[in-house]
Each structure stands twice: as C-alpha cells, then as structure tokens.
Amino acid sequence: MALKVELCTDADMLRAFEIISLAFGQQHAYVNAVWPEHETAAGCAAGAERLLGAKQTQPWTHLCKVVDTNTDEFIGFAKWDIYDGVLPEVPTGMPPQYYKDDDAKEYAEYIWNEFTRRRWDAVKASGGKIASLDIMSVDPAHHRRGAGTLLMQYGVEIADKLGYPAVVEASRMGWHLYNKFDFNILEDVLIANPPKQQGQQEQFIYWMRRPEKAALPQ
Numbered sequence: 015m016a017l018k019v020e021l022c023t024d025a026d027m028l029r030a031f032e033i034i035s036l037a038f039g040q041q042h043a044y045v046n047a048v049w050p051e052h053e054t055a056a057g058c059a060a061g062a063e064r065l066l067g068a069k070q071t072q073p074w075t076h077l078c079k080v081v082d083t084n085t086d087e088f089i090g091f092a093k094w095d096i097y098d099g100v101l102p103e104v105p106t107g108m109p110p111q112y113y114k115d116d117d118a119k120e121y122a123e124y125i126w127n128e129f130t131r132r133r134w135d136a137v138k139a140s141g142g143k144i145a146s147l148d149i150m151s152v153d154p155a156h157h158r159r160g161a162g163t164l165l166m167q168y169g170v171e172i173a174d175k176l177g178y179p180a181v182v183e184a185s186r187m188g189w190h191l192y193n194k195f196d197f198n199i200l201e202d203v204l205i206a207n208p209p210k211q212q213g214q215q216e217q218f219i220y221w222m223r224r225p226e227k228a229a230l231p232q
C-alpha cells in the first residue's frame with residue numbers, strides 16, 4: 015500500500031495525461047475544450063506532447079507523480095507551477111494544430127482565459143512569488159488512497175519553505191482536499207458559455223487561496 019511522490023521523467027507524459035483524462039472524464043467543459051478528444055489515443059498523445067512542452071520550456075513547472083511502490087504503477091499526477099520570482103508571459107492563444115477548426119480553438123481560448131484569469135492576477139499581484147496548482151488528478155481506480163494528499167504535500171511544503179501563498183481553481187471533487195490544506199474559497203465561479211456554445215455543459219470552479227506562512231530561514 016506504500017505510495018511515494020516523485021518528479022516525472024519525459025517518458026511519463028503519456029501516462030500522466032491518461033490519468034488527467036481518466037480523472038476528469040467528460041465532466042469538465044474546460045478539459046474537454048482545451049484538450050479535444052482527450053479520451054482517444056490521438057487526443058491523449060496530443061495532451062502528452064503538450065505536457066512535455068511545458069516540462070521542457072517552463073522552469074517553474076513541477077510535474078509530480080505518485081507511484082504505488084508495491085506494483086510500480088503510476089497512479090496520480092499533479093502540475094504545480096511555483097514561480098519563485100518569475101512573472102511568466104501569459105499565453106495569448108492556443109496552438110492551432112490541436113483544434114479541428116477555428117470555432118474549437120476560439121472556445122478553448124475563451125474557457126482557458128475565463129478559467130485562469132484570477133490566477134494570472136494573483137501571480138502578478140504577488141510579484142511572481144506564488145505557487146499555483148494547475149492540474150491535480152488521480153486515476154479513479156485509486157481514489158481515496160492518499161495519492162492526492164501526497165501531491166498536495168509536495169507543493170505546499172515548497173510554498174511554505176519559501177513563504178509563498180498558493181492558489182487553485184478547484185473542482186467540486188478537489189476542493190475538499192484543498193480545504194484540508196488550508197485553502198479557502200474566495201469565489202464560486204460559473205463560466206458562462208459564449209453564444210456559439212449556448213446550451214452546452216458549463217464549467218464551474220471554486221477559486222481558492224492558501225495564505226502564505228512565514229518563510230523558513232534559508
């Protein structure tokens with residue numbers, strides 16, 4: 015039953031994205047729009063390629079995995095962005111090759127902006143001294159075994175060491191876990207669909223923040 019948390023290698027990206035897809039299923043408009051057809055082999059490979067791109071180009075990104083040491087199975091994945099003094103350039107558009115047409119790309123950009131804009135404001139206001147939990151996902155076959163807790167501990171321990179606050183756009187499933195780590199809900203957000211997507215599934219988030227602790231001496 016022993017679980018351990020460690021950083022992902024490049025070879026882990028396909029399983030990492032598969033876990034994202036399995037964990038979110040079809041319940042999240044944001045996931046469905048940003049990573050089209052993520053449940054298919056091609057969609058999963060595209061998602062893995064994008065994770066690898068983030069790993070290789072964003073030095074603040076920590077891609078973490080939880081492994082069951084009895085079976086060597088990779089069961090949980092989180093992407094923590096710990097800026098540590100960096101003000102990142104906020105992407106202005108989605109890479110077109112991942113979208114079937116302009117409408118799909120435009121909707122992904124809309125929902126991504128609405129989903130992440132509080133985060134970018136918080137990063138800016140902190141002077142780039144903040145931890146942002148970008149993705150948290152555990153394979154549904156392994157829920158409630160403590161993998162999510164280990165992935166949380168990884169990020170909050172670094173934030174606490176640095177004396178930084180942490181933020182997350184939480185799902186209805188995730189907020190219980192974040193609450194256990196002293197994240198508070200600042201806002202309930204229902205992202206209204208634009209006219210072309212009227213009537214489709216909408217995305218809900220709790221915007222949550224964990225206050226900074228006093229930095230430990232270096």
Ligand SMILES: CC(C)(COP(=O)(O)OP(=O)(O)OC[C@H]1O[C@@H](n2cnc3c(N)ncnc32)[C@H](O)[C@@H]1OP(=O)(O)O)[C@@H](O)C(=O)NCCC(=O)NCCS
Nearest residue numbers: 037151152157158159160161162163184185187188190191
């Ligand atoms: C949220 C998620 C990552 C939790 O992962 P997990 O490995 O099951 O979490 P843990 O086993 O460490 O749970 C720790 C505690 O969090 C709380 N918790 C976790 N899942 C919960 C749920 N579905 N309902 C209520 N509380 C929950 C409980 O207090 C739990 O402790 P307990 O099992 O002793 O009661 C997982 O359910 C998941 O991947 N969900 C789908 C994707 C998602 O919504 N991700 C969050 C995006 S913001």
